[in-house]
Amino acid sequence: MAIDIGVDWSIVLLAMLPNLILAIAALWTQHYRRKVVRGEIILTNQPLPLPVRLYGWSVRSFTTSFVVYIGSIAFMFLLPLLAYAIYWPNMLPEYLDALRYWAPVLFGFTLFIICAISPDKTGGLGASAESLATTRPPPSDNSTEEHQS
Amino acid sequence: MVLLGDSRSGSEKGYLNVYFYPQDSSYGYRSSGYIYSSFRKTAELWWGPFQGGHGAVYASIDGQSDGYPIAECDNASRVIKYVAVLGYCYSSCEVVEMRIHDIGVVADLNRHDPTGPDPERSRPFDGTCSGTTESDRGRAFVAQYEDIAVGALTMAWLLPWPALEFTCNLIVDALEFHLVFTVDILGTLTPGGCTFVQPVLEAMTTEEQEGVVTKVMGLSTIQTLNAIIIASGAAAMFFATFQLLPGAQAAYTIAMTTWTVATMLLIYTLAEYYLNGLLTAIEAGSALIALIWTIFTAGTQISEQGLLGKALSFLIKYRGDPLPEWGFHTTFYWCARVLVLLLGVAVAAGIVASFSEGET
Numbered sequence: 001m002a003i004d005i006g007v008d009w010s011i012v013l014l015a016m017l018p019n020l021i022l023a024i025a026a027l028w029t030q031h032y033r034r035k036v037v038r039g040e041i042i043l044t045n046q047p048l049p050l051p052v053r054l055y056g057w058s059v060r061s062f063t064t065s066f067v068v069y070i071g072s073i074a075f076m077f078l079l080p081l082l083a084y085a086i087y088w089p090n091m092l093p094e095y096l097d098a099l100r101y102w103a104p105v106l107f108g109f110t111l112f113i114i115c116a117i118s119p120d121k122t123g124g125l126g127a128s129a130e131s132l133a134t135t136r137p138p139p140s141d142n143s144t145e146e147h148q149s
Numbered sequence: 150m151v152l153l154g155d156s157r158s159g160s161e162k163g164y165l166n167v168y169f170y171p172q173d174s175s176y177g178y179r180s181s182g183y184i185y186s187s188f189r190k191t192a193e194l195w196w197g198p199f200q201g202g203h204g205a206v207y208a209s210i211d212g213q214s215d216g217y218p219i220a221e222c223d224n225a226s227r228v229i230k231y232v233a234v235l236g237y238c239y240s241s242c243e244v245v246e247m248r249i250h251d252i253g254v255v256a257d258l259n260r261h262d263p264t265g266p267d268p269e270r271s272r273p274f275d276g277t278c279s280g281t282t283e284s285d286r287g288r289a290f291v292a293q294y295e296d297i298a299v300g301a302l303t304m305a306w307l308l309p310w311p312a313l314e315f316t317c318n319l320i321v322d323a324l325e326f327h328l329v330f331t332v333d334i335l336g337t338l339t340p341g342g343c344t345f346v347q348p349v350l351e352a353m354t355t356e357e358q359e360g361v362v363t364k365v366m367g368l369s370t371i372q373t374l375n376a377i378i379i380a381s382g383a384a385a386m387f388f389a390t391f392q393l394l395p396g397a398q399a400a401y402t403i404a405m406t407t408w409t410v411a412t413m414l415l416i417y418t419l420a421e422y423y424l425n426g427l428l429t430a431i432e433a434g435s436a437l438i439a440l441i442w443t444i445f446t447a448g449t450q451i452s453e454q455g456l457l458g459k460a461l462s463f464l465i466k467y468r469g470d471p472l473p474e475w476g477f478h479t480t481f482y483w484c485a486r487v488l489v490l491l492l493g494v495a496v497a498a499g500i501v502a503s504f505s506e507g508e509t
Contacts, residue, residue: 002383005430012430016438023441030449062456076438080431095431101372102435109379111448115457116386 004089004135015079018072022058025051026117027123043125056123065118073110077103167192167208171221177219179208189250196222196501281366290398307331314341375417375436381407382443387399390450408447409485412440413492420496444486 028051035041056070076097084091168178181190194212205218301319312333319326320438331340350358385404388397415436422428451458451466
């Protein structure tokens, strides 16, 4: 049975979803970090935005990072594989042929990304964010300038 | 300092004094004396040689001087640090009555050997923008490559028919590039030879080289572009992190330019493949995932705490923090991102539009 093109794309888009969410969280955190460094956002005890918390959770330990990112890539390849194997077996040879290139490339690249960004105890916000979080604004200077008569 | 003063309230009695304040002794001055009418005088302060010492500061008012200096000053290059003009009067007089008409400062560096500025001493900064002049870093950046070019190029005259032979022997790390050409007195350019030596490729057997070529040629355009995007994205990340490595700025620029061009080509190719019915969903998805992750990582830095950061800790002295501020590079990177995003949206919109047209 031939697969409908819309269904095919829907399966792949669904498989990409965890990766997309993680990438958006990463971009959001990068943007948030830049704002913190510029002083546009003062970190207090109020909760961080959800994407920033998600990214922070995903990079704080290498094990979590490995499971989350490699898992999301594995999900991306396994979901279509299962769908094709069960419902459209005639698609399998073409799919497996494509995997010969894409699976090692994307797994390798993801491993590189994981090693580059984790473990990061600051959750991607950087040391500057840590220091800002503990720094209080200096007291206002009310002293008047002394003039010599 | 030039002091223009009114000496007493209720009386039009003024004076013009010239002071020199040495760094570690009391001041010396030249005075016009009290003047009881309107006056217009010219005060001069200058450094000159002095018997018994290295030099001294002299002053005159309307050319009148007793010939003696007002203070000794050995270090001629640091005679004048500040020039101040002070108008001083009592409140009963109008300030407008006392005016400084002109001030001229002449730095005559030919009169003695100036002492160079102390490089370790901080220079005061008054907040004025440096303007659009070339920065020292930019000049050093260009000079560095000029030196490489000059070092790699040798020239020799060939006889009997006079011809100038240029030999370029450029060795960057393990890569060797060798180019020879001659130009004779009639301007005829004759290439002599061009070789490129890469040690890894040289070490491979013919079968291995053919195998690599077959493998590379066997990749589809999307796969090739994707490999370039990942490699250039990772290289940009590496050089953004270790930005103090020699040539890091140029390498970062090349990597980001390659990434931008390859990314745009990939988006175009994806659209072309899709419209021609050649694109499979999994190939599109995989390429897009790689594209999205390189958009996130290409210009960022490798975390110092991360495993890769620790593995590359032997390069720690080259690590720069924060992200490189290489002038146009940051702007360029953001422009590249926005361009890629816009192109992606435009292509997606085009595909959707053509798809809906096909349905109607």
